[in-house]
Amino acid sequence: GRMRIDIVTIFPEFFGVLDVSLLGKARERGIIDVAVHDLRDYTHDRHRTVDDTPYGGGAGMVMRPEPWGEALDEVLTPDAVLIVPSPAGERFTQALAKQLATESRLVFACGRYEGIDQRVVEHAASVARVREVSLGDYVLNGGEVAAMAMIEAVGRLVPGVIGNPESLDEESHEDGLLEYPSYTKPAVWREREVPPILLSGNHGAIAAWRREQQVERTRRVRPDLLGDA
Numbered sequence: 001g002r003m004r005i006d007i008v009t010i011f012p013e014f015f016g017v018l019d020v021s022l023l024g025k026a027r028e029r030g031i032i033d034v035a036v037h038d039l040r041d042y043t044h045d046r047h048r049t050v051d052d053t054p055y056g057g058g059a060g061m062v063m064r065p066e067p068w069g070e071a072l073d074e075v076l077t078p079d080a081v082l083i084v085p086s087p088a089g090e091r092f093t094q095a096l097a098k099q100l101a102t103e104s105r106l107v108f109a110c111g112r113y114e115g116i117d118q119r120v121v122e123h124a125a126s127v128a129r130v131r132e133v134s135l136g137d138y139v140l141n142g143g144e145v146a147a148m149a150m151i152e153a154v155g156r157l158v159p160g161v162i163g164n165p166e167s168l169d170e171e172s173h174e175d176g177l178l179e180y181p182s183y184t185k186p187a188v189w190r191e192r193e194v195p196p197i198l199l200s201g202n203h204g205a206i207a208a209w210r211r212e213q214q215v216e217r218t219r220r221v222r223p224d225l226l227g228d229a
């Protein structure tokens, strides 16, 4: 397929939904191949232990390096990008999603929030490109939800996954602005009218109105995107 995605996680069943979603079609059509790997399959003790107490003390547990090393030995190839969802990572953006959509191979390492032994990331960087990536400044219990979001954001940008590529052009963050408000029939709903400009057939005026809506909405909701203080 155009892209191969490997996911390493202690909750492999979590990713079952990828079989039914939009990406399910892409998988059927052989555009995107997804393989999920259970980290516990790379343990060798009776309890299939994946984490242990942190050196230096502190609360929580840290994921042991050995199982990760064996798992990544199996799935991480030099052409791949290893993505480690983490609140300590670089911000995930539409620009990064577009960049990742051009890759032939992505590997997602889903760790617990307390994190994976740092030597795993250090070792992986000697094999392939590694990016610690954050969905946002909040804390989840693990990387799975973040990986799912990133896989959806990237997957839909892979050529052939979306039926109508034009719909990708006018998306939020595509041009650095939030998208304009959208309307469909009926023209009046609960006494609320669709903005008359949209029914005018004047396409130049409509495009101008939409741009103004984008700027106004971005200024109101996300001034940071405009470089405003």
Ligand SMILES: NC(=S)c1ccno1
Pocket: 085, 086, 087, 112, 113, 133, 134, 135, 136, 137, 138, 139, 140, 141, 142, 143, 146
């Ligand atoms: N914010 C992200 S990506 C995260 C991963 C685990 N906990 O938070």
